[in-house]
Amino acid sequence: MYVPGLPSPASGPFPCENSTLPFWRTELHELDSYRSTKQLPKSCDVLIIGGGYAGIAAAYHLLREDESSTSPKRSVVLAEAREACSGATGRNGGHLRPSVYSRLPRYIKQYGVEAAVEVAGLEFDHVQTIAALVKKENIDCDFTLTRSFDIYTDKTEAEAAKKSYEELKAAGIAKSTIDDLIWTDAEHAEEVSGVKGCVGCFTFTAAHLWPYKLFTHLLARAVSSGLNLQTHTPILSISPSSSSEKWTASTPRGLITSSKVIIATNGYTAGLLPEYTSKIVPSKGICCRIVPSSTSTHPNLTHTYCLRLPDGGFDYLIPRHDGSIIVGGARSTFFKEHENWYNTTDDSTLIKPAEKYFDNYMQRNFLGWEESGARVDQIWTGVMGYTSDSLPSIGEVPGRDGCFIAAGFVGHGMPVIWLTMKGIAEMVKEGKSFEEVRIPRIYKTTKERLESDLDLLGPVKKG
Incomplete structure (x- = not known):
């Protein structure tokens, strides 16, 4: 129409x-x-x-x-x-993922403890609230309750994240959310997460679904x-x-x-x-679906992920029950040149510098996926609302x-x-x-x- x-x-x-x-x-x-x-x-x-x-x-x-x-x-x-x-x-990205842990110190400093706790509680409660809603309304949307990895590949960033986490925990701030957070140090981070170059990671409760x-x-x-x-x-x-x-x-x-x-x-x-x-500026993002070869063998992903990569990348991904992977982000390829993404409502075209970013993505970043034959099956853009x-x-x-x-x-x-x-x-x-x-x-x-x-x-x- x-x-x-x-x-x-x-x-x-x-x-x-x-x-x-x-x-x-x-x-x-x-x-x-x-x-x-x-x-x-x-x-x-x-x-x-x-x-x-x-x-x-x-x-x-x-x-x-x-x-x-x-x-x-x-x-x-x-x-x-x-x-x-x-x-x-x-x-x-089909990702229902609270993400306040890295922001809590800034919120506390700018707005106070109570305001920061309000944000953390709201995001944390969404996972179980949506889970209950899906059950109540009997919705077939591939809703899956799981854990999510927050991956650090830079040692300085990893150390800062761990320090903030320990300070928040010691202070008893947002206890219900902080207690759900588990940190893994560099010694075991790559093995636990399955991500190459991981030097520290959090895991916490999250979900993925067909939005x-x-x-x-x-x-x-x-x-x-x-x-x-x-x-x-x-x-x-x-x-x-x-x-x-x-x-x-x-x-x-x-x-x-x-x-x-x-x-x-x-x-x-x-x-x-x-x-x-x-105050609210239309801003373009990019996301894709990756499909592994039907004949390949590779580790089965059961968690969702956010990858903080050394080139400034900030990617997110979820595994789907059909074996495909939804991956979004690619900011390292376009974020510094605002004409690629900032103040535009055009979701009819891809972000040109990011068009090839997801090629061989799983092979580059995940252990055991080198021979998976994983390839981009579909790629698209969308318009978000970024605020000042x-x-x-x-x-x-x-x-x-x-x-x-x-x-x-x-x-x-x-x-x-x-x-x-x-x-x-x-x-x-x-x-x-x-x-x-x-x-x-x-x-x-x-x-x-x-x-x-x-x-x-x-x-x-x-x-």
Whole structure:
């Protein structure tokens, strides 16, 4: 289905056409290009913009969890510019992996112990929360609970990581998460991890899954609970309507007004909220599927991985039950030249310097894979939302009453979004304040953050 009005890659922070095909979107759900009603509704109580993880989670929490309520059900419309889960949600690494241990010291220094513990707890709790959700909804999405390796190949970095870990443990900070963390020193690190050149590694609880299948299944549950889904319906602008308590959104198919709006557009946010132009920047990433030869013998991977490589690489990978490996990253090939990835919404092309990076990846990095014949079977790009302060922006948009944002997940939304959107849903449907819901305080979108000159990506942009 094609809707005139979908911008081209060069026309600004909106999704483009003809995106690269990720492995996750090779088995499409019946709701992939679905419209609940032929005509776009003229009004609704809540308009959700964005049909990925955050938008679907918002719809589920607003509608699915209200089924036992005797109150009149809200009318909720979810508008997606392309197909369901066609953005970062359908293009990521399939990795549900808390990753706060290396960041906790910085968070403690900048924001205090309590704020750091909030972030750690939220990410840690996502693994078991999603596991319970998959079981409750009986979702076939290859969900696998496992352990994850955090691999260090630089001795200085390894020593610093171990020291931070020991200091946090001694202080009793985030005990439930720190106790799950196991460190292996250089003497046994390569043998334990199976990664060449590993001089130290952590392991901790994580999971991997088929993200598209998980979230389209949850989308179907929301639709069955009353959600009006409108795919191929780009929202081109939002503005206060003639009524001070309503918002008007324009689309190529007409206007729709709503009492409340949830902006769940991640890297595309600035197209609707220009005040976030320098705060949430669309940033391109690359990922692939690697398949070993059917006749080869090689070690069986049971853990997921994050590899911190000596050339500045920062890669992540998961093993799949079909024997294939999903690998993403390749930052060492393109990150320093910002024109390759920064401030672009074009996921229709690969990142050129990284096109060949994954060739022989398993052979280069994993013990026993030298004769595996592992090759790249599929490769794709996706658009993330990088932020100037490296934190998501969550909550009611300053100066825009009734307009809520959940965006800027910096490529790390899997262990953050589900519980965050539960908090947003409570703010929208129950009128709770940000402080009354479970969202880390440092994620709150504020006037001060919007006006701050902090730009952690500044050196990268100046290249």
